[in-house]
Amino acid sequence: MEMEVRDYELDCEQIVNNANYLHYMEHTRHKFCQAAGMPFFEMHRQGIDAVVRRVEIEYLSPLRSMEKFTSCLSLERKGPRYIFHQDIVKQNGELAASAQITAVILRDGKLTRGDELIEIFGKYL
Amino acid sequence: MEMEVRDYELDCEQIVNNANYLHYMEHTRHKFCQAAGMPFFEMHRQGIDAVVRRVEIEYLSPLRSMEKFTSCLSLERKGPRYIFHQDIVKQNGELAASAQITAVILRDGKLTRGDELIEIFGKYL
Amino acid sequence: MEMEVRDYELDCEQIVNNANYLHYMEHTRHKFCQAAGMPFFEMHRQGIDAVVRRVEIEYLSPLRSMEKFTSCLSLERKGPRYIFHQDIVKQNGELAASAQITAVILRDGKLTRGDELIEIFGKYL
Amino acid sequence: MEMEVRDYELDCEQIVNNANYLHYMEHTRHKFCQAAGMPFFEMHRQGIDAVVRRVEIEYLSPLRSMEKFTSCLSLERKGPRYIFHQDIVKQNGELAASAQITAVILRDGKLTRGDELIEIFGKYL
Numbered sequence: 001m002e003m004e005v006r007d008y009e010l011d012c013e014q015i016v017n018n019a020n021y022l023h024y025m026e027h028t029r030h031k032f033c034q035a036a037g038m039p040f041f042e043m044h045r046q047g048i049d050a051v052v053r054r055v056e057i058e059y060l061s062p063l064r065s066m067e068k069f070t071s072c073l074s075l076e077r078k079g080p081r082y083i084f085h086q087d088i089v090k091q092n093g094e095l096a097a098s099a100q101i102t103a104v105i106l107r108d109g110k111l112t113r114g115d116e117l118i119e120i121f122g123k124y125l
Numbered sequence: 126m127e128m129e130v131r132d133y134e135l136d137c138e139q140i141v142n143n144a145n146y147l148h149y150m151e152h153t154r155h156k157f158c159q160a161a162g163m164p165f166f167e168m169h170r171q172g173i174d175a176v177v178r179r180v181e182i183e184y185l186s187p188l189r190s191m192e193k194f195t196s197c198l199s200l201e202r203k204g205p206r207y208i209f210h211q212d213i214v215k216q217n218g219e220l221a222a223s224a225q226i227t228a229v230i231l232r233d234g235k236l237t238r239g240d241e242l243i244e245i246f247g248k249y250l
Numbered sequence: 251m252e253m254e255v256r257d258y259e260l261d262c263e264q265i266v267n268n269a270n271y272l273h274y275m276e277h278t279r280h281k282f283c284q285a286a287g288m289p290f291f292e293m294h295r296q297g298i299d300a301v302v303r304r305v306e307i308e309y310l311s312p313l314r315s316m317e318k319f320t321s322c323l324s325l326e327r328k329g330p331r332y333i334f335h336q337d338i339v340k341q342n343g344e345l346a347a348s349a350q351i352t353a354v355i356l357r358d359g360k361l362t363r364g365d366e367l368i369e370i371f372g373k374y375l
Numbered sequence: 376m377e378m379e380v381r382d383y384e385l386d387c388e389q390i391v392n393n394a395n396y397l398h399y400m401e402h403t404r405h406k407f408c409q410a411a412g413m414p415f416f417e418m419h420r421q422g423i424d425a426v427v428r429r430v431e432i433e434y435l436s437p438l439r440s441m442e443k444f445t446s447c448l449s450l451e452r453k454g455p456r457y458i459f460h461q462d463i464v465k466q467n468g469e470l471a472a473s474a475q476i477t478a479v480i481l482r483d484g485k486l487t488r489g490d491e492l493i494e495i496f497g498k499y500l
Contacts, residue, residue: 006152007165008269010262012315013419014166017258018401018427022394027131034191040132041139041190044388052393056431065166065262066159133394135387137440138294142383143276143302147269169263177268181306190387256402257415264416277381284441290382291389291440315416316409 001028005067015062021097022055025086028071029101038120048116049106050082057099061090069096075124080104080114082121126153130192140187146222147180150211153196154226163245173241174231175207182224186215194221200249205229205239207246251278251321255313265312271347272305275336278321279351288370298366299356300332307349311340319346325374330354330364332371376403380442390437396472397430400461403446404476413495423491424481425457432474436465444471450499455479455489457496 003024011017030040033050043050063069069088076083082103088096105114128149136142155165158175168175188194194215201208207228213221230239253274261267280290283300293300313319319338326333332353338346355364378399386392405415408425418425438444443466451458457478463471480489 006148007155008148008151008261008267011258012260012262012264012416013424013426014262018430019258019394019397022397023131023133026133026393030132030191039191041387049388051388051437052434054431054433055393056429058429059427062426066155066164133386133392136383137291137385137387137389138299138301139387143305144269144272144383147272151268166262174263176263176312177309179306179308180268181304183304184302187301256398257405258398258401273381273383276383280382280441289441316405316414 001031001071001073003027003069003071005063005065005069007065010065015064018059021057021059021088021099024071024088025073025084025099025101028073028086029084032073032075033120036120036124038117043117047108049109050103050117051106052101053081053104054102055099056101057097059097060095063088063090063096067091075121077114077118077121077125080112082114082117126156126196126198128152128194128196130188130190130194132190135190140189143184146182146184146213146224149196149213150198150209150224150226153198153211154209157198157200158245161245161249163242168242172233174234175228175242176231177226178206178229179227180224181226182222184222185220188213188215188221192216200246202239202243202246202250205237207239207242251281251323253277253319253321255315255317255319257315260315265314268309271307271309271338271349274321274338275323275334275349275351278323278336279334282323282325283370286370286374288367293367297358299359300353300367301356302351303331303354304352305349306351307347309347310345313338313340313346317341325371327364327368327371327375330362332364332367376406376446376448378402378444378446380438380440380444382440385440390439393434396432396434396463396474399446399463400448400459400474400476403448403461404459407448407450408495411495411499413492418492422483424484425478425492426481427476428456428479429477430474431476432472434472435470438463438465438471442466450496452489452493452496452500455487457489457492 009020072087074085084101086099134145197212199210209226211224259270322337324335334351336349384395445464447462449460459476
């Protein structure tokens, strides 16, 4: 997925603020859900919430004003947990950030074994 | 300019938070500066800052999850002030928000008559 | 209400980004609703939404890193509209920003005459 | 450090968006630098930047509208790296989030052994 830095995402060191990488990655996951036929918002309406439980992210090379980048995603399942491997890649191929984001599934607020989303996500595993 | 709502921009009423419309419009102005041959960041490095002095914005119809929209801009000059007329238009043609944003020009922190940018912006007036 | 700039609210010109003033002012309104005995979130749960219809804001003097400021609010009613007069004042008494923010009341998504909130807000008018 | 959820930080599931925890933690680090006698901004002006290299964060219990919380911080040094152990604790003592944030020191853009900040941070190690 192609994206681009917006200047309000920079901080006073003229580089993209750390928290905004999580925003880029969240938007990428929501676009992925949409492409898989189950918009995030629709899940929520059906009482199913995919909730982030853990984030591990390495910042390797900072993004700057108006820079274009590619946001990549692959999905793995480990028991009840879904693990999103997400990379932010610069146009020259350099890695800007690399993350492993663990989500669990809640149905009506209760933790499930994660099978709710297997029909939708199964083909990507 | 085509854009799309990102879910982190929604607030607890499930509609885009007011402040994010200013972000959309700022990003549109910076893309406009870039297209005009003078990236905002480059201006700043040359000691020229276009600073927002006044915003008038009407919110007409809320944007929702993942909605696509068009961000439109036209430019007017009134003495030392540049006035950006900016509309956010939904895909069905409905107006989501309409704003008039007044900017002034500072050179090395001092207010100028605004002539610095006339070469770049002149063709759009 | 006393507040303080957080560094992630600065933009690449080292001053607080325009959109964040709307965040400060929104938070002040929500604290005001809470103090008046009707948290915003509780209103929303009762089917009553106060929706911003129009913002007019003047930016007079920029806020900088870690600066402390006072966020002031007074309320006026004009027919169905509630108008919040909101100022951001620096510690030296200088005005950083001054805004007039117009809200209307929706009950279950439909515009009302605004009487829902008169019991709560009446004493502040 | 005492803080409070602002409603614009909630997302469409009515809980604080993941990225905002990084904002809370960053603000806590910057307040810590200020209290230690070296505001972050002043460091930057002297050519010293503390840059986040890695974040590991667990989300344990979501924060909700207007909730108050305490943001805790302790500091450890491992070779050239400074590791901030940061917890977000609810008023009932429950842990909302727990993170380990690794920063490295750049002088004029080049990685250093981290000794620049030992005078300031030494007493907290």
